[in-house]
Amino acid sequence: MTRVKNLDDLRKMRDQLQSKTNLRDKSEKPEDMVQIKVAMATCCIASGSRDTMNFFVDELEKRNIEAIVTQTGCMGYCYAEPTVEVTVPEKEPIIFGNVDTPKADEIIEKYIKGGEMVDGIIPVNYQKID
Amino acid sequence: MAYKMHLLVCGGTGCQASESAALVENLKKELEEQQLDSFAQVVMTGCFGFCEKGPIVKIIPDNTFYTQVSPENAGVIVSEHVAKGRRVDYLLYKNPEDNTPIAESKNMNFYKKQIRIALRNCGIINPENIEEYIARDGYLALGKVFQELGAENTIQVLKDAGLRGRGGAGFPTAIKWELTRKNEADQKYVVCNADEGDPGAFMDRSILEGDPHAVIEAMAINGYCVGATKGLIYIRAEYPLAIQRLKIALNQARNYGLLGNDILGSGFDFDIELRYGAGAFVCGEETALIHSMEGFRGEPTLKPPYPAQSGYLNKPTNVNNVETLANVPVIINKGPEWFNQIGTEKSKGTKVFALAGKVNNVGLIEVPMGITLREVIFEIGGGIKNNKKFKAVQTGGPSGGCLTEKDLDISIDYENLIAAGSMMGSGGMIVMDEDDCMVDVAKYFLDFTVEESCGKCAPCRIGNKRLYELLDKITKGKGTKQDLEILQNLGGVIKDTSLCGLGQSSPNPVLSTMRNFEDEYHAHVHDHKCPSGVCKSLMTYEIIPDNCVGCTACVRVCPVGAITGNKKEVHLISAELCIKCGACMERCKFDAITVN
Ligand SMILES: Cc1cc2nc3c(=O)[nH]c(=O)nc-3n(C[C@H](O)[C@H](O)[C@H](O)COP(=O)(O)O)c2cc1C
Numbered sequence A: 001m002t003r004v005k006n007l008d009d010l011r012k013m014r015d016q017l018q019s020k021t022n023l024r025d026k027s028e029k030p031e032d033m034v035q036i037k038v039a040m041a042t043c044c045i046a047s048g049s050r051d052t053m054n055f056f057v058d059e060l061e062k063r064n065i066e067a068i069v070t071q072t073g074c075m076g077y078c079y080a081e082p083t084v085e086v087t088v089p090e091k092e093p094i095i096f097g098n099v100d101t102p103k104a105d106e107i108i109e110k111y112i113k114g115g116e117m118v119d120g121i122i123p124v125n126y127q128k129i130d
Numbered sequence B: 001m002a003y004k005m006h007l008l009v010c011g012g013t014g015c016q017a018s019e020s021a022a023l024v025e026n027l028k029k030e031l032e033e034q035q036l037d038s039f040a041q042v043v044m045t046g047c048f049g050f051c052e053k054g055p056i057v058k059i060i061p062d063n064t065f066y067t068q069v070s071p072e073n074a075g076v077i078v079s080e081h082v083a084k085g086r087r088v089d090y091l092l093y094k095n096p097e098d099n100t101p102i103a104e105s106k107n108m109n110f111y112k113k114q115i116r117i118a119l120r121n122c123g124i125i126n127p128e129n130i131e132e133y134i135a136r137d138g139y140l141a142l143g144k145v146f147q148e149l150g151a152e153n154t155i156q157v158l159k160d161a162g163l164r165g166r167g168g169a170g171f172p173t174a175i176k177w178e179l180t181r182k183n184e185a186d187q188k189y190v191v192c193n194a195d196e197g198d199p200g201a202f203m204d205r206s207i208l209e210g211d212p213h214a215v216i217e218a219m220a221i222n223g224y225c226v227g228a229t230k231g232l233i234y235i236r237a238e239y240p241l242a243i244q245r246l247k248i249a250l251n252q253a254r255n256y257g258l259l260g261n262d263i264l265g266s267g268f269d270f271d272i273e274l275r276y277g278a279g280a281f282v283c284g285e286e287t288a289l290i291h292s293m294e295g296f297r298g299e300p301t302l303k304p305p306y307p308a309q310s311g312y313l314n315k316p317t318n319v320n321n322v323e324t325l326a327n328v329p330v331i332i333n334k335g336p337e338w339f340n341q342i343g344t345e346k347s348k349g350t351k352v353f354a355l356a357g358k359v360n361n362v363g364l365i366e367v368p369m370g371i372t373l374r375e376v377i378f379e380i381g382g383g384i385k386n387n388k389k390f391k392a393v394q395t396g397g398p399s400g401g402c403l404t405e406k407d408l409d410i411s412i413d414y415e416n417l418i419a420a421g422s423m424m425g426s427g428g429m430i431v432m433d434e435d436d437c438m439v440d441v442a443k444y445f446l447d448f449t450v451e452e453s454c455g456k457c458a459p460c461r462i463g464n465k466r467l468y469e470l471l472d473k474i475t476k477g478k479g480t481k482q483d484l485e486i487l488q489n490l491g492g493v494i495k496d497t498s499l500c501g502l503g504q505s506s507p508n509p510v511l512s513t514m515r516n517f518e519d520e521y522h523a524h525v526h527d528h529k530c531p532s533g534v535c536k537s538l539m540t541y542e543i544i545p546d547n548c549v550g551c552t553a554c555v556r557v558c559p560v561g562a563i564t565g566n567k568k569e570v571h572l573i574s575a576e577l578c579i580k581c582g583a584c585m586e587r588c589k590f591d592a593i594t595v596n
């Protein structure tokens, strides 16, 4: 049984438990953090997009980056799957193609953390409608 | 590893009635079958408030808000949304103005002006899991009170915040706590009033169902501040789901050492017991509630002595409402300045209302004090149903009054509602349109108070009955000018001479409708007419001779044989026999029947 002994204990417990529910708070204000959308149609899944998504969620958390990872339907770049759209606060969204886990790692380290460009950007030829 | 997606399903009483429990089971099964159960998690939460369109499913992190989801929809939600990230359009809420789907709740008019403080966890956490409460700063306020603030500073925080009672009277919470604290005794009690007798109000139930730990934590804080080691929750037995969630929550809190002996190493002992009420409105009055818990008849007694002086078992007792308590932990965590910048000068924070009646969006809403009735009814409520005309809004339930068009722009707070001739009450808000007869509405509320009066004092027991009879007479077209005067006088006497708040406020619906809808009373009394066509006794069904072809269809359909006439001759309705059921009018193909 987990008896909470004092305030510090409670705080520690909260910090550990937070990762289980904080997605619900983060989703209220996605524009304040890094947003990643992983295309997740049947063909994308077949080319490994779910692994990519899982990798992003788990690694961003481990590396303490405030981010929210969602999935969307097909983005239309089926030649470059898995495709991922990354929006860093106050920057334009960028779409990357062929994002397997090593590529995802590079995106996190170089683009999200360092602000450097990474290969594999798909030029945007469409207007986003919300 | 944490789940990447959360499917929040409303598990409030309303949505459970529409099979949300089966929906949860089906979603879990589908996730398992499609091997997504380590990716997404199904969470049964408390009420989202949008009960009109339940059951609700909200998908995190993309915030999609599905309405009226049936257990059969589980398959498509999992295979389309969870698996492929495609929203299921036909389950989205449709904007009533242009029928376009709205995917996220924050873009719905119903939610735009709401601020959720008392309901902060409802619809977000699983109320049956203490860990989800702790993850959202649960019990942190209690720890801070023990270790950082102490009792007196905590009371000061509530004073600075300006928190007032949400159970009806709006009494400053900090002052009540201070009074109970100052009264010395070997034993003191804190009581949570979860009787919620106002017809149509269900905010207290929803808080207990959706976030029971918030109330438990607040009661422990309350106990520490006033020096009480025992808490009691008085809850009506008609709330089985709230009771069940409370029991689960109490057990979890005990297991985690957040109730019981030496809580969080503070040396403070505190535990809570449940007491069940039989659902009498008067037992929500604090002295009656205390007597009911003591095993006596649920009858009010004179104040003073106030419960803070001599309450349960004649010991100092602090009684607070569920919603009042739900505000306490978050005020302590976020500070009084955060709270008191919301609201008006004298009424701080938010109030939860149960919006009901003739509006498009009925449900539970939490709005900042100071919002106008117009914003609540026409923006959050989405306006009047079927494009009818707004007529009145009753706030404060059977103790409140009717407000009209001219009051729509007053900002809602305790003082303004009283100045306008109504009151905040516990947060019932019933909207009426042109088809409602105000005399009939007043009669409805009086019927309720006559039924619920405990009978202890004569003005309320006998006076309200007489008021009811007079109203009944008026709705039957037999009222006189003198009756209107008697209503006024008697109403005043009942208010002045009744023992408790029930009788002191029960004439309000009559007096306020008489003030605001004088014409309507006169129409009933002088012209024997009900302008809204509600009071049946005042209607007459007649045949328009020019239109009647003598087909005998109406003669055959009339259940009491009130229509006479031969084939191809103009028929006649006997006013004496007619029971005004309207069957003839529905049947007639030639528009030959009118109602006056
Ligand atoms: C007839 C009557 C019914 C009441 N019903 C309730 C009720 O159902 N729930 C409630 O919290 N307070 C009710 N009250 C108000 C209580 O007497 C008391 O003022 C309140 O519980 C104090 O808590 P608060 O200061 O947190 O509002 C009622 C009062 C009267 C006169």
Ligand code: SF4
Pocket: B282, B299, B300, B452, B453, B454, B455, B456, B457, B458, B460, B461, B498, B499, B500, B501, B502, B503, B504
């Ligand atoms: S006012 Fe009515 S409810 Fe209150 S004590 Fe008198 S009879 Fe009972």
